[in-house]
Amino acid sequence: MEINALLMDSGDNVVTCISEVAAGQQVVYRSGEKTIALTALEDIPYCHKIALVDIPAGGEVIKYGESLGKTSEVIPAGHWVAHHNLFSVPRDYDSEMIPV
Amino acid sequence: MQFWGYKRKEGRAGIRNHVLILPTCACGSESCRIAAGQVRGAVNIVFNTGCSDVAANTAMSQKILTGFACNPNVYGAVIIGLGCETVPHDKLREKIQSMTSKPVFSFGIQDEGGTLKTIEKAVRAARDMAAEAAMQQKELCDISELLLGIECGGSDATSGIASNPAVGELSDLLVDMGASTIMSESIEWIGGEHVLAKRASTPEIHNQIIQVCKDYEAHLEAAGQDCRAGQPTPGNKAGGLSTLDEKSLGCIRKGGTRPVVEVLKQAERPTKKGAILMDTAGYDISSVTSMVAGGCNAVIFTTGRGTPTGNAIVPVLKVTANARTYQKMEDNMDVDLSAIVAGTKTYKEMGAELVHVIGDICNGKMTKAEAFGFSDIAVDHVCRFI
Incomplete structure (x- = not known):
């Protein structure tokens, strides 16, 4: 099966599609040595993300092993994740400072 | 790894040897464009600021202008100013000359009596500078x-x-x-x-x-x-x-x-x-x-x-x-x-x-x-x- 999506970190809950994916098509990505497939439940544009698992409303979307922000609605596995259902949350800079 | 570059007296080498035609403010930008168009080896900057600014903005503009002139890719600079801007051409020239030994000349449009007279002087200065720059040999640089x-x-x-x-x-x-x-x-x-x-x-x-x-x-x-x-x-x-x-x-x-x-x-x-x-x-x-x-x-x-x-x-x-x-x-x-x-x-x-x-x-x-x-x-x- 040809790869059409990339997983950036083993802890991610989304992959990035490297070709357009129509609803009903398979999204195929590599995770370590394994090749994994899931079915897209809606159209995913080129370069856009698809949820690998059900993400609750207010849940975090993880890519590169880091949080991209929080969801504004439930995003079931196989659905498109983008700016319409994901928003950035303010940082807590003071908590990131380290003792000098 | 090494490359062929232009060594500068103040340190780091350039990988280009441009004559820079530099405006002090927006009002000098068009004259700079025309002057640079007359001289092979010259490049110009279009500047949108340099006047009617608070001190912090002026400080930023000055850092950019002096930084451009001091960039190692620049052989020398010809400055065109207007005359009534926040930092006029002679002051900018002196500032750049305090930072580098590169050749720097400057002209003011109000002093020279308009665009054509200023461009004539700037083109002559840039032409002579480009001729000199063309003589500089590349050297092996780390x-x-x-x-x-x-x-x-x-x-x-x-x-x-x-x-x-x-x-x-x-x-x-x-x-x-x-x-x-x-x-x-x-x-x-x-x-x-x-x-x-x-x-x-x-x-x-x-x-x-x-x-x-x-x-x-x-x-x-x-x-x-x-x-x-x-x-x-x-x-x-x-x-x-x-x-x-x-x-x-x-x-x-x-x-x-x-x-x-x-x-x-x-x-x-x-x-x-x-x-x-x-x-x-x-x-x-x-x-x-x-x-x-x-x-x-x-x-x-x-x-x-x-x-x-x-x-x-x-x-x-x-x-x-x-x-x-x-x-x-x-x-x-x-x-x-x-x-x-x-x-x-x-x-x-x-x-x-x-x-x-x-x-x-x-x-x-x-x-x-x-x-x-x-x-x-x-x-x-x-x-x-x-």
Whole structure:
């Protein structure tokens, strides 16, 4: 099966599609040595993300092993994740400072 | 690794030998454009500021103008001013002459009696300077003389996945050879600043990285603005970058993995060698302007959606990992990194290939933007004109 999506970190809950994916098509990505497939439940544009698992409303979307922000609605596995259902949350800079 | 460059008395070598026609303010820009058009070997800057500014804006403009003249790619400068601007031509010339022994001449349009008389004098000065510059022989320089600016613009999801990691690898390889790199665009550290800060070589630098982001947000908030309203841009979103955090986490990968040795203010010159950061806007043209003023002699620029941008003083090498963009905009793209996305090459392999491409650029190969003669600049502003 040809790869059409990339997983950036083993802890991610989304992959990035490297070709357009129509609803009903398979999204195929590599995770370590394994090749994994899931079915897209809606159209995913080129370069856009698809949820690998059900993400609750207010849940975090993880890519590169880091949080991209929080969801504004439930995003079931196989659905498109983008700016319409994901928003950035303010940082807590003071908590990131380290003792000098 | 070595390259053939132009040694300068004040230190680092240039990879170009331009005569720079430099306006003091917007009112001198058009005369500079016409004067540069008359002299082979001359380049001009279009400047949108330099007058009717608060002190902080004037300080920024002056850092940019003096930084441009002192950039190692510049042989000498011919300044054209108006006469009533905040810092007139003779004062700017004296300031530049206090920083460098390069030849610098200046003329004022009001003093000379209008555009034509000023252009005549500026063209004669630039012509003689270009003739002298042409006599300077290239010499072998160590790669440690290179200060590479690292920029991204028109990003999409391929930037963070492929082209930025490849350029990060390039940065690591160059730093290991003794060269220095600057990654800027501090607004695009936000959301990934905790990851970037892990590269700090000292606890102070760790906190400086966090503080830059905190201060940037506070600055915008003081004006009632929110960085998340403009970032990501509509093009970024269409390209699959949904939040500022996602953009940042991809952006910071272009700086590589080596310890950060210094965090510079905008348009400042580095005092250390190695992997360096500069606090600039995420606006790519403004960021490149500031890094060139800080002394970069070349810029590598990753893009997803494609951009034509170039700079008059330094070559801007544009690379993309988006195969469609490379095909559609081949006239503007220098290197195709899409093999990384396709899985046929790794980002590390392509990063190593980029070392040779940068070597060629240092030795004189023109980038596509350079061949077009592009001269984009944008000077960052603290607040409104007055």
